[in-house]
Amino acid sequence: MINWLKQRFPLEQIIRENFTHYLLPKNLNIWYVFGVLLCLILLNQLVTGIWLTMYYIPTAQQAFGSVQQLMRDVPYGWLLRYLHIVGASALFSAMYLHMLRGLLYGSYQAPRELVWLIGIGLYLLLIAEAFFGYLLPWGQLSYWGAQVVTSLFSVLPGGEHLVTWIRGDYAISDVSLRRFFALHVIALPLLIGMLVRWHIVALHHVGANNPEGVDAKQAGIAQVNFHPFYTLKDILAVIVFLIIFLAVVFFTPSMAGLLIDPANSVPANPLQTPPEITPMWYLAPFYAMLRAVPDKTLGVLCLILALASLFLLPWLDVASVRAIKYRHVFAKVLLCLFVLSFVGLSYLGLQSLTPNYILAARICMGIYFGFFILLAVYSRLGKINRS
Amino acid sequence: MHDSDDIDAARRQFLIKATCIVGAVGVAAAATPFIAALSPSAQTQADNGPVTVDLRQLIPGQQLTVTWQSKPVWIIYRTAAELASLQHDQTELRDPLSQVDQQPSYAKNSYRARDPKYLILVGVCTHLGCIPNYCPLPGSITPSGAGGFLCPCHGSRFDMAGRVLKGSPAPINLLVPPYHFVDANTVVIGED
Numbered sequence: 001m002i003n004w005l006k007q008r009f010p011l012e013q014i015i016r017e018n019f020t021h022y023l024l025p026k027n028l029n030i031w032y033v034f035g036v037l038l039c040l041i042l043l044n045q046l047v048t049g050i051w052l053t054m055y056y057i058p059t060a061q062q063a064f065g066s067v068q069q070l071m072r073d074v075p076y077g078w079l080l081r082y083l084h085i086v087g088a089s090a091l092f093s094a095m096y097l098h099m100l101r102g103l104l105y106g107s108y109q110a111p112r113e114l115v116w117l118i119g120i121g122l123y124l125l126l127i128a129e130a131f132f133g134y135l136l137p138w139g140q141l142s143y144w145g146a147q148v149v150t151s152l153f154s155v156l157p158g159g160e161h162l163v164t165w166i167r168g169d170y171a172i173s174d175v176s177l178r179r180f181f182a183l184h185v186i187a188l189p190l191l192i193g194m195l196v197r198w199h200i201v202a203l204h205h206v207g208a209n210n211p212e213g214v215d216a217k218q219a220g221i222a223q224v225n226f227h228p229f230y231t232l233k234d235i236l237a238v239i240v241f242l243i244i245f246l247a248v249v250f251f252t253p254s255m256a257g258l259l260i261d262p263a264n265s266v267p268a269n270p271l272q273t274p275p276e277i278t279p280m281w282y283l284a285p286f287y288a289m290l291r292a293v294p295d296k297t298l299g300v301l302c303l304i305l306a307l308a309s310l311f312l313l314p315w316l317d318v319a320s321v322r323a324i325k326y327r328h329v330f331a332k333v334l335l336c337l338f339v340l341s342f343v344g345l346s347y348l349g350l351q352s353l354t355p356n357y358i359l360a361a362r363i364c365m366g367i368y369f370g371f372f373i374l375l376a377v378y379s380r381l382g383k384i385n386r387s
Numbered sequence: 388m389h390d391s392d393d394i395d396a397a398r399r400q401f402l403i404k405a406t407c408i409v410g411a412v413g414v415a416a417a418a419t420p421f422i423a424a425l426s427p428s429a430q431t432q433a434d435n436g437p438v439t440v441d442l443r444q445l446i447p448g449q450q451l452t453v454t455w456q457s458k459p460v461w462i463i464y465r466t467a468a469e470l471a472s473l474q475h476d477q478t479e480l481r482d483p484l485s486q487v488d489q490q491p492s493y494a495k496n497s498y499r500a501r502d503p504k505y506l507i508l509v510g511v512c513t514h515l516g517c518i519p520n521y522c523p524l525p526g527s528i529t530p531s532g533a534g535g536f537l538c539p540c541h542g543s544r545f546d547m548a549g550r551v552l553k554g555s556p557a558p559i560n561l562l563v564p565p566y567h568f569v570d571a572n573t574v575v576i577g578e579d
Contacts, residue, residue, distance in 0.1 A: 294558075
């Protein structure tokens with residue numbers, strides 16, 4: 001039976017190349033568990049998502065009610081939905097830490113540029129996936145969030161027509177809901193699955209970086225197989241993650257309004273805006289940037305630039321050392337400020353608009369963009385590259 | 388007819404280019420229905436078509452809200468006093484002459500209307516899209532003592548022509564939708 005399969009499908013080869021004989025430097029630390037966790041969370045989103053689709057009705061008339069019915073009448077429906085909602089936040093938490101690992105150890109530098117690029121592509125797709133998914137419960141914030149984000153496209157040439165084309169209507173409506181549903185459950189998950197595969201293929205082709213930021217083979221760092229050496233460590237990480245994740249799911253699924261805003265318990269009303277339109281926390285930094293710029297067009301440009309900078313990172317930072325521990329103190333301070341500015345923008349994006357908050361957001365934006373510019377300059381000044 | 392193993396590079400290049408071009412045209416043609424299907428359907432367009440409103444029911448000072456393209460559209464019968472109030476201190480306004488393109492050309496006047504009596508506005512704040520409240524009482528909006536509109540969300544203020552007052556978070560005047568009068572008492576909103 002196994003032989004019959006072996007002759008027809010390279011199962012053994014796939015397992016050898018990706019698990020039992022995939023070599024990793026032995027000095028990987030805790031920062032290297034997030035890739036596996038992200039795979040686990042994506043699987044959670046996929047499975048719970050399929051079950052949610054069985055009860056959810058994507059029409060403006062019934063969407064809100066069908067979610068309420070799922071929560072109250074379907075056995076464990078509440079659990080499926082909370083796993084999906086908390087899963088989305090867990091996904092972005094793990095993703096931001098995963099990206100920070102890349103910044104810490106210069107994992108985006110040659111020869112891993114493509115791994116980084118595909119990763120940023122995945123980040124953008126998951127932002128879109130989260131945005132489309134957020135409309136589906138058809139609450140007030142779902143509705144007005146979609147209204148605000150789609151209206152951003154109006155700053156492009158021919159923008160008004162583009163906005164109508166995206167919505168399929170002159171405002172967010174039943175038509176928009178159905179297409180967002182199609183994109184959320186079919187189009188984007190397929191694309192995300194494909195990019196995850198490419199991300200892993202590219203990584204396994206060039207090999208993992210490590211906290212020393214050096215080529216493990218050349219530097220004489222011993223290499224061990226992924227299985228069983230790292231799979232065992234990853235199981236520990238999975239257990240710790242599940243304890244935290246399920247604690248949130250069972251004890252505080254709304255996280256005091258951070259994961260489920262109370263304003264979204266009101267059905268969408270196109271004729272009344274909620275007093276405050278707050279974005280999900282993982283998109284708040286970009287919302288803060290948008291609000292901090294007085295001109296709408298410039299604001300959207302900043303948004304595009306903020307994301308585009310991430311794509312350019314492998315070519316902005318040409319430092320000859322990758323790992324932060326061997327970099328000049330200037331680079332260490334710069335990275336700390338960058339992380340603080342991102343956290344700061346996330347916080348500010350969730351607060352109501354006051355002059356002080358706008359000023360703070362502008363300072364954070366300056367640091368955010370300054371990081372990329374200064375990194376490009378710093379990494380070209382060879383002498384201060386090494387501490 | 389000759390048969391040789393020589394490769395005619397130029398001919399091969401031409402064939403590759405021609406194949407690519409034809410292929411690209413094919414892809415564009417195949418993409419057309421998918422892109423077009425995302426535009427508003429005939430049903431959606433019909434649902435969002437012009438709205439006809441009978442104005443005989445309106446009395447001076449009254450506000451009527453109708454829905455057009457899922458947005459609230461106000462029709463307000465302005466009194467003579469309210470029309471006079473529009474000549475208040477113009478320095479209080481951010482765009483007193485309606486320079487910003489927020490109205491059809493026929494509403495680019497100090498009343499921002501075809502017929503000065505009837506103020507027709509899209510009732511969506513130009514700041515973050517909330518719906519301002521109608522505050523007609525004199526002195527409730529402008530420092531010089533006229534009524535207007537106050538947005539409950541972030542305090543943007545507009546005068547009785549929907550012009551934004553300085554110091555409001557809203558950047559520009561309220562939007563005037565396209566409209567025309569069929570007769571003195573009937574207005575069609577959503578059509579020039």
